[in-house]
Amino acid sequence: MYELLVQAAKFVLIGIIYYFLYNFLKVMVVDLALDKQNPGETGFYLEADDGRKYPLFSVNTIGRASDSDIVIDDPFLSSKHALITKRGRGMLIQDLNSTNGTFVNGKRIKKPFRLKERDEVVLGDKKFTFLRRESHGIKNGSHL
Amino acid sequence: MELKMEAIYNKTLSATALIGFIAFLLLSLKTSPFSPVPIYGAIAFAAIMFTGYFLSNSLLYGQDSALFILACFITELGLIMLYRIDPAVFMKQINWFALGVLAFILSSIVVKYWVNLKINPLYFFAITVILLLLPLAFGVEKGGSRSWIQIAEYSFQPSELAKITFVLFLAGKLKDGRIDGVLRLAAEILAVAGLLAMARDLGGAMLFYLTALALVFAATSRWDLTAAGLAASAAASVLGYFLFGHVRVRVEAWLNPWQDVPGRGYQIVQSLFAIAQGGFFGTGLGLGHPEYIPAVATDFIFSAFSEEFGFLGAAALIIVYFLLVYRGIKISLTVKNSFLALAALGIVTLFGLQIFTIIGGVIKLIPMTGVTLPFMSYGGSSMVMSFISLGILNGIRLNERRQEADG
Numbered sequence: 358m359y360e361l362l363v364q365a366a367k368f369v370l371i372g373i374i375y376y377f378l379y380n381f382l383k384v385m386v387v388d389l390a391l392d393k394q395n396p397g398e399t400g401f402y403l404e405a406d407d408g409r410k411y412p413l414f415s416v417n418t419i420g421r422a423s424d425s426d427i428v429i430d431d432p433f434l435s436s437k438h439a440l441i442t443k444r445g446r447g448m449l450i451q452d453l454n455s456t457n458g459t460f461v462n463g464k465r466i467k468k469p470f471r472l473k474e475r476d477e478v479v480l481g482d483k484k485f486t487f488l489r490r491e492s493h494g495i496k497n498g499s500h501l
Numbered sequence: 502m503e504l505k506m507e508a509i510y511n512k513t514l515s516a517t518a519l520i521g522f523i524a525f526l527l528l529s530l531k532t533s534p535f536s537p538v539p540i541y542g543a544i545a546f547a548a549i550m551f552t553g554y555f556l557s558n559s560l561l562y563g564q565d566s567a568l569f570i571l572a573c574f575i576t577e578l579g580l581i582m583l584y585r586i587d588p589a590v591f592m593k594q595i596n597w598f599a600l601g602v603l604a605f606i607l608s609s610i611v612v613k614y615w616v617n618l619k620i621n622p623l624y625f626f627a628i629t630v631i632l633l634l635l636p637l638a639f640g641v642e643k644g645g646s647r648s649w650i651q652i653a654e655y656s657f658q659p660s661e662l663a664k665i666t667f668v669l670f671l672a673g674k675l676k677d678g679r680i681d682g683v684l685r686l687a688a689e690i691l692a693v694a695g696l697l698a699m700a701r702d703l704g705g706a707m708l709f710y711l712t713a714l715a716l717v718f719a720a721t722s723r724w725d726l727t728a729a730g731l732a733a734s735a736a737a738s739v740l741g742y743f744l745f746g747h748v749r750v751r752v753e754a755w756l757n758p759w760q761d762v763p764g765r766g767y768q769i770v771q772s773l774f775a776i777a778q779g780g781f782f783g784t785g786l787g788l789g790h791p792e793y794i795p796a797v798a799t800d801f802i803f804s805a806f807s808e809e810f811g812f813l814g815a816a817a818l819i820i821v822y823f824l825l826v827y828r829g830i831k832i833s834l835t836v837k838n839s840f841l842a843l844a845a846l847g848i849v850t851l852f853g854l855q856i857f858t859i860i861g862g863v864i865k866l867i868p869m870t871g872v873t874l875p876f877m878s879y880g881g882s883s884m885v886m887s888f889i890s891l892g893i894l895n896g897i898r899l900n901e902r903r904q905e906a907d908g
Binding site: 359360362363364366367368369370371373374375376377378380381383384385387388446447474475489 | 505506509510512513516517519520523524527530531562563567571574782783785786787788809810811813814817820821824827831837902904905
């Protein structure tokens with residue numbers, strides 16, 4: 358009886374072991390896709406409250422004006438509201454004298470401010486989170 | 502697609518836990534009358550793994566979760582085999598596993614906030630030498646090599662810790678991409694390898710030496726030094742063969758184990774029989790005969806594993822080790838600080854060479870040397886130090902990301 362059970366179980370165990378490996382194959386595919394990302398992209402992005410993602414390049418203007426890099430149609434935003442630039446290996450945000458101001462983690466910024474992962478950026482009444490590409494899933498929690 | 506990362510990791514964690522429950526349930530059914538004790542083992546393992554995973558993910562934002570999951574997967578297969586071989590050994594090993602997970606998180610945090618102090622590599626060298634001298638002075642002999650220190654009932658292998666300090670020493674020496682004083686560096690490396698050889702830990706001496714060679718090549722890209730180093734190691738092997746009796750025994754057992762099956766060739770022959778017995782799918786858990794294999798809980802755990810999980814299981818295990826090495830090299834390539842990049846590369850190289858040495862040894866690809874299979878063999882210092890090495894790799898990645906964010 359035990360032998361029969363073990364004979365059946367060994368195929369199940371091997372199956373699960375290879376399922377585990379298959380999942381790591383998927384991880385590697387994602388890794389390779391990340392390496393091939395657009396050369397202009399910095400690997401950072403802003404995620405809005407509604408889940409929309411705005412990838413960041415080395416210079417990004419944000420505002421209501423249609424020639425902004427990131428166009429946000431919101432009456433509380435100025436037409437040229439804020440600027441995010443690449444500096445060194447990080448990203449710098451600065452306010453372009455907007456009417457309603459740019460807030461990082463609840464504080465209105467006056468000087469250019471260096472963004473850290475998971476910083477909360479508020480423009481007008483829109484809220485964004487500053488993230489890196491690969492840390493995507495962690496903020497959203499489990500998808501299981 | 503990145504959205505799926507966390508989901509994939511959760512699937513692998515669940516698969517790992519499921520393997521544990523099925524395997525330990527089988528082990529429960531094997532004991533007659535039915536005993537629930539193995540199931541408790543599976544529950545303890547799953548509890549430690551999930552606690553460690555969620556704790557490390559919440560404390561260390563942006564860590565490389567794959568390192569931890571792969572290590573847990575290997576540890577679990579090791580724990581299943583250890584329970585199968587001897588439940589008492591399993592009880593000790595699961596405590597070491599818990600301690601290892603804790604050490605993984607702590608070392609990640611320490612390395613993450615490692616301020617780049619200008620520590621003279623000479624200090625790391627001194628620590629390495631002291632660690633290797635300790636067992637020569639106060640050590641006890643176990644399994645033919647004098648590399649253990651016994652304190653009360655606990656024994657500890659300082660050479661496991663010396664691996665990390667040695668890699669840090671080399672990374673500090675080579676971080677500028679050139680060598681000031683080739684002869685001095687060669688003398689220092691040979692001194693470390695010589696100390697290990699004096700403790701009759703020739704496998705360890707070979708690992709340290711080849712790691713040093715790999716790091717020198719990675720840092721300086723000089724073929725002449727690498728070729729000279731390889732030639733010197735070949736000369737040292739020939740010298741070792743004629744100088745040390747036990748090297749000759751090992752090499753002869755490797756060249757022709759069938760000449761003296763009950764004597765010198767016994768270990769390797771039993772190991773080969775066990776692997777052959779396994780076939781493609783294995784004999785099934787609990788139906789093999791690990792009791793025939795000598796040193797089955799430590800050096801030959803891979804043979805016992807391939808007997809019961811078959812060629813497919815053993816191949817999967819080797820792939821998992823490859824994946825760990827791949828993640829490590831990936832970290833080392835992304836790091837811009839040359840000291841940390843070399844340290845990461847050194848740790849990965851040592852890890853990969855160790856796996857090659859022991860698996861190659863038990864399948865008679867190369868002569869058998871007594872090094873442990875990381876995460877799988879029974880042994881507290883090996884388990885904890887392997888987790889610390891991974892923690893350092895993880896910490897190097899986090900350190901790099903922290904500096905990216907701070908400028």
